[in-house]
Amino acid sequence: MTSIALNEGAQRRGIDLSWPTFALLTVVLSILVILPLFWLIYYSFRSDAGGGATLDNFAALVTDPALVRAYALAIGMALGVGALACLVATPMAWLVARTDLPGRRHIRMLVTASFVTPPFLGAIAYEIIAAPNSGIVNIIYRYVFGLEPGAYLVNIYTFTGLVFAIACFTFPYVFTLVANALDRVPADLEDASSILGGRALTTLRKVTIPMVLPAILAGTLIAVLQALTMFGSPAILALPAGFHVITTKIWSLFQFPPRLGLAAASALPLLVITMLLLRAQKSILGRRGYTVLGGKSGTPRLTSLGPWKWAAMAFVYGVLCLTIFFPYAALIKTAFTVTVGDPINFDTLTLRHWNFVLFDFSATRMALYNTILLGFLTATVVTAIALVVSYLAIRKTIPGAKYLGFLATAPVAIPGIVLGVGLFLSYANPTFQLYGTLWILLIAFMTIELPAGYQQMSSAFAGVHPELEEAGRILGASRLRTLWEITAPLLRTSVVASWCFVFVGTIRELSATILLTTANTKLVSVIIYDLNESGDLGAICVLGILLLVASFAVVFAANRVPVLGGAQMNARG
Amino acid sequence: MSFLELDGLAKSYGNLTVVKNVNLSVDKGKLVCLLGPSGCGKTTTLRLIAGFVPANAGSIRVGGQTVSSAHSTVPPEARNMSMIFQSYALWPHMTVFQNVAYGLKLRKVPAIETAARVRTILAATQLTPLEDRYPGELSGGQQQRVSLARALVVKPEILLLDEPLSNLDANLREEMRFEIRRLHDEFRYTTVYVTHDQVEAMTTADIIVVMNDGRIEQAGSPEDIYQRPQTEFVARFIGGTNILKGQKGAGDVVVCDGDIKLRCASGEFAAQGQTAVSIRHHDIRLSEKKPTSVDMNWATGTVSRQIYLGSHRDYLVSLTGGETVRTIAPVDVAIPVGQQVWLNFPPDSCRALAQ
Numbered sequence: 001m002t003s004i005a006l007n008e009g010a011q012r013r014g015i016d017l018s019w020p021t022f023a024l025l026t027v028v029l030s031i032l033v034i035l036p037l038f039w040l041i042y043y044s045f046r047s048d049a050g051g052g053a054t055l056d057n058f059a060a061l062v063t064d065p066a067l068v069r070a071y072a073l074a075i076g077m078a079l080g081v082g083a084l085a086c087l088v089a090t091p092m093a094w095l096v097a098r099t100d101l102p103g104r105r106h107i108r109m110l111v112t113a114s115f116v117t118p119p120f121l122g123a124i125a126y127e128i129i130a131a132p133n134s135g136i137v138n139i140i141y142r143y144v145f146g147l148e149p150g151a152y153l154v155n156i157y158t159f160t161g162l163v164f165a166i167a168c169f170t171f172p173y174v175f176t177l178v179a180n181a182l183d184r185v186p187a188d189l190e191d192a193s194s195i196l197g198g199r200a201l202t203t204l205r206k207v208t209i210p211m212v213l214p215a216i217l218a219g220t221l222i223a224v225l226q227a228l229t230m231f232g233s234p235a236i237l238a239l240p241a242g243f244h245v246i247t248t249k250i251w252s253l254f255q256f257p258p259r260l261g262l263a264a265a266s267a268l269p270l271l272v273i274t275m276l277l278l279r280a281q282k283s284i285l286g287r288r289g290y291t292v293l294g295g296k297s298g299t300p301r302l303t304s305l306g307p308w309k310w311a312a313m314a315f316v317y318g319v320l321c322l323t324i325f326f327p328y329a330a331l332i333k334t335a336f337t338v339t340v341g342d343p344i345n346f347d348t349l350t351l352r353h354w355n356f357v358l359f360d361f362s363a364t365r366m367a368l369y370n371t372i373l374l375g376f377l378t379a380t381v382v383t384a385i386a387l388v389v390s391y392l393a394i395r396k397t398i399p400g401a402k403y404l405g406f407l408a409t410a411p412v413a414i415p416g417i418v419l420g421v422g423l424f425l426s427y428a429n430p431t432f433q434l435y436g437t438l439w440i441l442l443i444a445f446m447t448i449e450l451p452a453g454y455q456q457m458s459s460a461f462a463g464v465h466p467e468l469e470e471a472g473r474i475l476g477a478s479r480l481r482t483l484w485e486i487t488a489p490l491l492r493t494s495v496v497a498s499w500c501f502v503f504v505g506t507i508r509e510l511s512a513t514i515l516l517t518t519a520n521t522k523l524v525s526v527i528i529y530d531l532n533e534s535g536d537l538g539a540i541c542v543l544g545i546l547l548l549v550a551s552f553a554v555v556f557a558a559n560r561v562p563v564l565g566g567a568q569m570n571a572r573g
Numbered sequence: 574m575s576f577l578e579l580d581g582l583a584k585s586y587g588n589l590t591v592v593k594n595v596n597l598s599v600d601k602g603k604l605v606c607l608l609g610p611s612g613c614g615k616t617t618t619l620r621l622i623a624g625f626v627p628a629n630a631g632s633i634r635v636g637g638q639t640v641s642s643a644h645s646t647v648p649p650e651a652r653n654m655s656m657i658f659q660s661y662a663l664w665p666h667m668t669v670f671q672n673v674a675y676g677l678k679l680r681k682v683p684a685i686e687t688a689a690r691v692r693t694i695l696a697a698t699q700l701t702p703l704e705d706r707y708p709g710e711l712s713g714g715q716q717q718r719v720s721l722a723r724a725l726v727v728k729p730e731i732l733l734l735d736e737p738l739s740n741l742d743a744n745l746r747e748e749m750r751f752e753i754r755r756l757h758d759e760f761r762y763t764t765v766y767v768t769h770d771q772v773e774a775m776t777t778a779d780i781i782v783v784m785n786d787g788r789i790e791q792a793g794s795p796e797d798i799y800q801r802p803q804t805e806f807v808a809r810f811i812g813g814t815n816i817l818k819g820q821k822g823a824g825d826v827v828v829c830d831g832d833i834k835l836r837c838a839s840g841e842f843a844a845q846g847q848t849a850v851s852i853r854h855h856d857i858r859l860s861e862k863k864p865t866s867v868d869m870n871w872a873t874g875t876v877s878r879q880i881y882l883g884s885h886r887d888y889l890v891s892l893t894g895g896e897t898v899r900t901i902a903p904v905d906v907a908i909p910v911g912q913q914v915w916l917n918f919p920p921d922s923c924r925a926l927a928q
Contacts (some may be wrong), residue, residue: 465662470662471663474650474655476653
């Protein structure tokens with residue numbers, strides 16, 4: 001009796017690969033996500049001195065003034081960044097989305113493109129612009145007013161300078177969220193307010209702003225989170241200023257003599273804060289009836305700026321100068337002149353930094369090779385895993401596939417530096433001996449990028465109506481054939497986009513990399529950080545430009561891949 | 574033996590049973606409509622037939638072969654059926670021609686024959702000039718035709734349609750109803766058609782199967798379903814009706830609430846307990862004058878609403894017993910609200926319903 005039932009069960013499934021695939025992915029993702037967290041918690045209870053179980057590491061979080069100060073400064077910095085980003089981005093988003101500001105479409109594209117700038121490169125650009133001695137602004141200031149060599153106008157190596165420099169490169173998060181939310185506020189809601197007698201400003205205050213408030217809050221939280229968990233910019237700007245934030249403090253605990261237990265314990269609150277912030281953000285954006293509105297109401301109506309146009313333009317272009325034009329100009333100038341302070345003329349123009357980076361300095365070529373290799377591997381592996389996981393999770397072919405989706409999303413709550421600590425503790429031990437190889441970096445990047453890849457692929461899958469696949473099945477195509485001939489072509493655009501996204505994210509990663517890299521596994525981002533310590537700004541700028549060119553080249557190439565036209569994609573007509 | 578047989582079919586999701594013990598036989602070449610309100614299990618039944626969902630109990634047989642049972646499910650691709658989806662499910666990355674040819678490609682039909690068959694079916698569905706377009710470039714009605722052509726070209730053993738007209742506007746829907754019936758008369762595929770629209774079912778079906786709460790309430794020809802409903806649900810769902818509740822009296826008389834005695838020419842009487850009487854809106858006769866005998870098949874009440882609708886007037890009458898009945902009268906019968914009227918329920922139009 002039992003054997004008959006078994007036979008029939010086997011016959012029903014035929015050769016079904018979904019169960020083995022599911023099991024394999026569950027194991028892989030569990031290892032990626034859970035193992036580092038396990039060792040992180042284990043070490044946080046382990047004494048650095050003797051190795052026994054202890055609570056000293058957690059006690060130090062409260063009693064060690066250096067740690068408390070690092071946390072306080074980090075939180076203060078993050079809140080400052082959030083406030084500044086919100087104050088700049090919200091009016092700018094409104095001007096770009098809902099007024100007749102000239103060139104608003106290009107402004108929007110520029111801000112979106114500035115996502116590609118790695119924040120640490122922005123910090124270096126501001127070193128070039130606003131360092132107290134060698135900063136371009138201060139050189140010009142002294143020259144114009146004929147001042148002493150020690151005098152300066154601005155100093156980026158301060159707490160304020162740090163907040164400013166980070167806000168410049170996190171405000172796009174707030175800007176993009178708010179601008180998109182403003183796009184979705186249907187015009188008829190505002191019309192309803194007008195017809196009842198609300199004037200333009202009243203309508204803006206009582207209807208439009210409250211409708212996008214969730215987006216403003218959510219964007220600000222993301223900016224806060226980014227600033228809090230960032231390693232590069234604080235390491236470049238806060239260390240010369242003589243203070244630590246928590247990420248740099250954790251990193252310093254890895255310097256000789258390493259205090260791994262304390263590092264693990266210091267990383268845990270960061271993990272908890274990140275989870276809380278993400279939860280808050282989700283619950284704010286989750287009240288969908290309030291922000292996202294369906295509806296057939298046409299294009300959002302634009303406010304005419306009238307005489308305020310010039311003030312608005314000055315504001316917007318001022319912001320663009322500070323966040324995009326000046327930093328990029330500084331990077332390019334430094335890459336092509338002998339020293340930072342040189343005026344630009346034919347005597348100072350040089351390609352020596354390029355020569356140094358590309359030919360003389362052996363470390364950079366290895367780093368470039370490693371970076372590109374890891375970028376390709378990570379992007380390919382993550383996209384492949386994300387594709388399969390989202391197929392299983394969205395199409396619900398297997399009970400429990402939801403758990404897989406959860407695992408793939410979970411790393412979003414693990415800040416890079418925390419993951420770096422966890423991975424170091426997991427794989428740098430004698431069992432695995434992965435420390436010092438590219439494998440540990442690949443594991444780190446896969447874990448970091450998996451949520452982004454999964455999010456993109458699962459929303460792409462959700463966009464392919466299941467009936468499109470069922471139509472293939474009922475006409476006689478097997479499940480695999482349907483996947484290959486129908487689902488895959490429809491997902492191609494999203495797969496390419498997701499691949500690019502992961503690639504660009506990987507080659508700029510620094511927070512986790514800094515703890516996992518060794519002399520043999522340097523990456524471009526780490527080399528940039530090292531060169532900054534030795535003050536070689538020209539070489540840094542060359543490398544930074546190479547990173548940016550690689551990023552833009554990939555995005556550009558992806559847009560050129562012959563993909564499906566918009567008209568054809570609209571199956572519902 | 575019928576071509577398609579559902580035998581004691583059941584499907585549940587967790588504790589929720591959506592299809593309960595469904596038995597149905599469909600002869601070859603017939604068009605069967607599964608008709609019912611949303612959530613009645615009709616779409617699940619269709620998906621069970623297609624093989625997209627496995628059954629929990631019972632079986633489905635096609636031509637005597639079991640394709641679904643509680644133990645095994647033949648996958649949809651091995652059933653030689655085809656289906657028209659609510660969303661049409663046209664593949665946006667293929668042209669009209671490629672969409673229609675896909676099923677033939679899977680069946681390894683030679684290219685020349687494929688082209689000939691696709692062109693024939695495109696001509697039959699009036700799509701010939703559009704064969705190189707992509708689905709996104711077609712109107713809703715054209716997409717619907719492509720979907721029909723794609724399903725018909727493979728000569729399926731069974732054709733399944735899942736609310737195929739629900740995305741079309743009213744005019745197009747009417748046109749496509751006749752189109753579907755015309756194509757069925759031309760090709761004669763055994764067809765199962767799911768809809769919640771009774772006019773659609775009346776227009777297209779040989780047999781209408783009315784479903785409610787996962788069960789079949791009644792199956793029969795459109796005339797059967799409309800003229801001889803067996804349950805209160807069917808009488809109400811098809812065509813709309815007045816239901817008066819009462820007890821069986823002497824012979825074929827039902828004594829309804831308010832002491833209205835109705836002689837019923839047809840139907841089933843419950844030996845004990847409640848019997849309902851169904852009478853269609855247009856079968857009730859309205860009179861301003863008191864008739865000579867009001868003993869049998871008469872009731873009185875006051876007009877509570879009257880609407881002029883051009884071709885007729887629509888009345889709501891509150892009976893003295895408390896019930897409200899709806900009736901229609903010719904345009905020249907204009908009775909103001911509040912006036913007393915007498916209603917005649919002709920015995921031939923009264924149908925007793927035991928359940």
